[in-house]
Amino acid sequence: MSIDATDRRLIKATQSGLPLVPAPYAEIAGSLGLDESEVMQRLQAMQDSGVIRRIAVAPNHYALGMTANGMTVWDVDDPAALDLGAQIGALDFVSHCYLRPRVLPDWPYNLFAMVHGKTRDEVAAKRAEIRAILGDALRSDDILYSTRILKKTGLRLGKG
């Protein structure tokens, strides 16, 4: 789906969040000079096409005690990687899961899965669950814990 100029205005108006008022879509519509029904239709169309993944809350993992965050990385046989990645992404403790190109010789891993837990032991146990799923398709793996957040501004659509 291609988004038009009105969609872009709508994205900019909502990318930092929805207004906390009883009729949030009407309020956004008012600020953009649109009808509430048009705002809802456009949001629905973007959600249907995947431009909007979902409208939801992002809980603060850290505040909820999920302070151990490991980027698990796996060197998985390419022919099996799509099927196995789908199984890993569906795990309820994996927050992001991607296939990425290897950068040889520095980096042999092609499957990335972010795993969250209250402790590193908990994350290590979850990592073992992933390892069991990958089975014989796994050649090597590693885990990189985040030790410091250096910047976190989120993704923003710019002025363009």
Added chain:
Amino acid sequence: MTALDDTDRRILNRLQEGFPISPRPFADVAAELGLEEDDLITRIARLKETRLITRFGPFYDAAAMGGAFCLCAMQVPEEDFDRVADLVNTHPEVAHNYERDHALNMWFVLATETEAGIGEVAKRIEAETGLTVLQFPKEHEFFIGFRVAA
């Protein structure tokens, strides 16, 4: 850490599943949870103020919006780490940046309006820091089942 009561937990768990596109969406969710509309709105506002919710609203796929983004990593000498972090973070295209315990110890996400922008910013960072920026663009993104049990 702020104390959460059972109602807050139910709200957090419910709102991770999605939010209606309807004229009175808070009223719809409140009815499901057996709450009043204004109580739900007040609680969400408090959860945001106390930063138990980092964001509430549409989550856009940056690529679908026509932009590009790319995970990048650098191997930064320990003694130079903070200076390099400042150089990298100065770029508005750097959306997240994490220190990680690995030889590749700095991992950041570049978000740009165009595909070409990724390489341009990476080149600038390499010129400024004298370090190699490894790029890990996503080849495939898997559907995610992640939920934080509140």
